[in-house]
Amino acid sequence: MPLNHYLRRTASACLLPLAQRAARAYVAGPELNDAVRLADELAQQDFANTLGFWDGEGDSPRAVADHYLAALDALAKAPRGGYLSIKLPAIGDSRLLLGEVLGRARQLDLRVHFDSLGPETADLMWAAVADAASSGVELGCSLPGRWRRSVDDAARAIRLGVVPRVVKGQWADPAEPERDPRGGFLEVIDRLAGRAPRVAVASHDAPLAREAIRRLKAAGSSCELELLYGLPQRASLAVAASEGVPVRFYVPYGRAYLPYCLGQAQRQPWLLWWLLRDSLAAMILPTGRTA
Numbered sequence: 001m002p003l004n005h006y007l008r009r010t011a012s013a014c015l016l017p018l019a020q021r022a023a024r025a026y027v028a029g030p031e032l033n034d035a036v037r038l039a040d041e042l043a044q045q046d047f048a049n050t051l052g053f054w055d056g057e058g059d060s061p062r063a064v065a066d067h068y069l070a071a072l073d074a075l076a077k078a079p080r081g082g083y084l085s086i087k088l089p090a091i092g093d094s095r096l097l098l099g100e101v102l103g104r105a106r107q108l109d110l111r112v113h114f115d116s117l118g119p120e121t122a123d124l125m126w127a128a129v130a131d132a133a134s135s136g137v138e139l140g141c142s143l144p145g146r147w148r149r150s151v152d153d154a155a156r157a158i159r160l161g162v163v164p165r166v167v168k169g170q171w172a173d174p175a176e177p178e179r180d181p182r183g184g185f186l187e188v189i190d191r192l193a194g195r196a197p198r199v200a201v202a203s204h205d206a207p208l209a210r211e212a213i214r215r216l217k218a219a220g221s222s223c224e225l226e227l228l229y230g231l232p233q234r235a236s237l238a239v240a241a242s243e244g245v246p247v248r249f250y251v252p253y254g255r256a257y258l259p260y261c262l263g264q265a266q267r268q269p270w271l272l273w274w275l276l277r278d279s280l281a282a283m284i285l286p287t288g289r290t291a
């Protein structure tokens with residue numbers, strides 16, 4: 001085995017436990033109670049929330065759907081309104097299980113949001129959203145700026161009355177892998193501005209969020225800033241305050257993932273610094289970050 005390959009493998013093996021610990025800084029905890037406690041703390045600071053159960057490898061679609069149902073029940077009792085974020089592939093793309101989740105959401109009058117995942121999952125997701133649009137449940141859907149298709153999907157969201165959440169996107173577009181996420185983000189915003197009544201701007205990139213909020217407001221669309229618990233928030237909160245828009249936190253719980261890819265550490269060495277800092281943060285687990 002070549003020496004540098006051996007060294008790289010050894011380094012990855014050493015980083016793995018650190019990465020597992022660091023990832024804990026990005027979830028409220030393993031249980032729904034952890035998420036509810038954090039959402040209550042955020043509500044005291046006047047922040048709304050969306051709860052999202054992040055599943056692990058061993059979780060069956062049935063078990064994930066049960067987590068979603070329990071989260072809806074908890075949201076219904078929460079002092080400050082929140083909504084549920086789901087991942088359709090985590091319930092095996094099952095229409096039966098989705099129907100159960102939507103049925104409970106309708107009873108409790110709560111919004112259900114479809115997180116976007118890999119581009120190969122997008123068609124199935126939009127088919128499910130289109131079918132669910134007449135269910136009487138308020139729906140939301142993520143639109144990744146990194147995907148060329150998102151400009152058309154934005155028009156579809158408007159047509160279906162779905163509340164759009166614009167994100168950069170964690171997965172590249174295979175048809176255009178080099179597509180600029182910031183440029184794409186603003187293209188989607190421009191498509192929505194003045195046409196969608198409400199838009200969630202979901203980015204920790206403060207200058208980008210400011211530009212998006214300004215374009216939406218100028219066109220008469222109301223908006224809120226959505227932030228992911230655990231990612232740096234100070235600059236983003238300052239943008240929301242100066243632009244006068246409300247803030248909502250996505251509170252993940254369950255299985256912890258790092259929101260950045262360690263495989264990129266050779267090209268982006270600051271990831272190792274984040275890793276170290278995040279593993280320290282995970283030992284303290286405060287409410288979000290102020291960095």
Ligand SMILES: Cc1cc2nc3c(=O)[nH]c(=O)nc-3n(C[C@H](O)[C@H](O)[C@H](O)COP(=O)(O)OP(=O)(O)OC[C@H]3O[C@@H](n4cnc5c(N)ncnc54)[C@H](O)[C@@H]3O)c2cc1C
Nearest residue numbers: 115116142167168169170202203204205226227228250274
């Ligand atoms: C509320 C919410 C919901 C989301 N939902 C989805 C979804 O459904 N589907 C999907 O694919 N993606 C989703 N995402 C993730 C999103 O696509 C991006 O991957 C993620 O938000 C990072 O991009 P960014 O625009 O926030 O800014 P970035 O450009 O990543 O970061 C902004 C700033 O924060 C710094 N920064 C970023 N991460 C760290 C860190 N760990 N430590 C220190 N500094 C850091 C950067 O240097 C930069 O200055 C969601 C994000 C949010 C906030």
